[in-house]
Amino acid sequence: MRNSLRVHAALFFVALIYAANYSLSKDVMPKYMGPLGIVTLRIVGAALFFAVIKYFVAPQDKIIGRADNLRALACGVLGIGVNQLLFFSGLNLTSPISASLLQTIAPIVVVIASAILLKEKITLTRVLGIGVGLVGAGLLILGRNAQAAAYPHATLGNLFILANATVFGIYLVLSAPLMRKYHAFTVLARVFLVGAFIAVPFGWRDALTADYAHFPLYIWLEIGYMVVFLTILAYLLNNWALKYASPALLGVYIYPQPVLAVLIAVALGKDHLTWGKAGQAALIFLGVWLVSWKRKPAAGPAESVDTVQN
Template identity: 35%
Template sequence: MNRITRAHLLLWLLTIITGFNYTIAKMVMPVYLPASTIIWIRMSITTLFFSMFILLAKRSFYIEKQDYLRLFFCGLFGVTLNQIFFYEGLSRTAPINASLMMAAIPVTVFILSAIFLKDKITWVRITGLVISASGAVMLLLHSKGTFTGLFIGDILVILNAISYGIFLVIARRLIMKYDSATIVFWIFLIGTILSFPYSFTHFTVPEWRMIPMQAWLALGFIIVFATILNYYLSLDVLKDVSPSISSIYVYIQPIIAAAVAIYFSSDALDMQKFMSSIAILAGVYMVSK
């Protein structure tokens, strides 16, 4: 199997994991654990895991001084802002809404790639950008009209998607130079430190004994699959495919997220969401052409 094929298979795996995560995270949040507690737990465990992995596997922690600033921004956008916006947003909105708002990732990658990587700008891409944005606005207006918390949640998930899109673009130079485990360790260490003020001011001690087994299993999925495996493989595939190609797989997330959410009865696909999803995904497809 060549590396390009391997990269696309891994992207499919990551897309499935992420699609499930929207509903699974809602099984534990915010009823049993608030977003701030989940963020603190997953950051701390992920940092500890990769520090032990690097030591046991005899990998290197070394990063050249010239890459410190880029690494800092990867930690800021890829972990701190990404995690806070995503879980605070998901705790307020519905799984299908959140997955649709993630379409902002490839759009962000397109804009940044056009500015910094000199990717070609065409009228088709610009039209797609407008259509995708229109779909997001439709969904936001629908959310605002139904429930204020849902609207705020959608906005936070959009900010998360923009943050992660920035991360994908600025991280590739590092991942082409260093081991994936090394990058994940440092960005999570930086992200954990930067998120300390948020975690400290929002952290609450939950009633651990009141948390059912289903919620514990959901938390385990979030940590092992949606964090440790997700970040490691997401960076690893950037060695073989561009951020633009990687972000295209976001198209598939709403389909998986909707199927899982409907199966577990945690969300419903109404006409407004359906029409918004058509506009968002069609627009993002045009942007990627």
């Protein structure tokens, strides 16, 4: 049970890290640096960090076998390179609240990916949930509101965020077997190395041409936050949690993100919550709840209570 509390605490802290990023990153891009430049700094910084730590912490641990190496390659491409390029490109074009709400689609993707990759059963309730959640996401993506002037390309940005949530959901399913088999730093060093090969060709120019000499202190602090907290710490905590919890539980912890993101964005004056967005959020949450809902089996004399793995 103690380990279960640590898992939940780690996942809530990750949700808080992600929620703050929706507003903080708006200070940096596109005024001081383009979204692809931020991605390059994040991934290269994390790749170097995890490679060095892995060398000292788990020097003999290696990913072996064709299947595991291909899985690690897919995780690096989808979960690091493509995921981060889509997220920051989308957030640059849309509002913090819209982006955070669309991220809640990830648990639905986890269920679909688990059904395809892990042969898990999709019930009628889950099919209904997938439909309701996608309707809410569709209304949010295509809807226009009072902030249309501030975000003229919000529809494209929302589509990027939806694609980002999709590849992140697939990454959670693909990476879980690796995290249970190898040391966390072994997996993270590999996937960030692969991700760097994907991201750097797109963002190196933005990263090199930024006017670093004129960055205010708070911009340096926010970039540091995105590299240290959003990338290194968040991925480390997420992947540690995968040793003890299912990908679905990590998906569930996307729920608090939009709530925290709304509070932070409104408090900082970065965004406004409208009734339209609230209704779209309700549809998405209902869909995700239906997808995550499981009928409790009748207790038998020989059955034990199912808990988070200790």
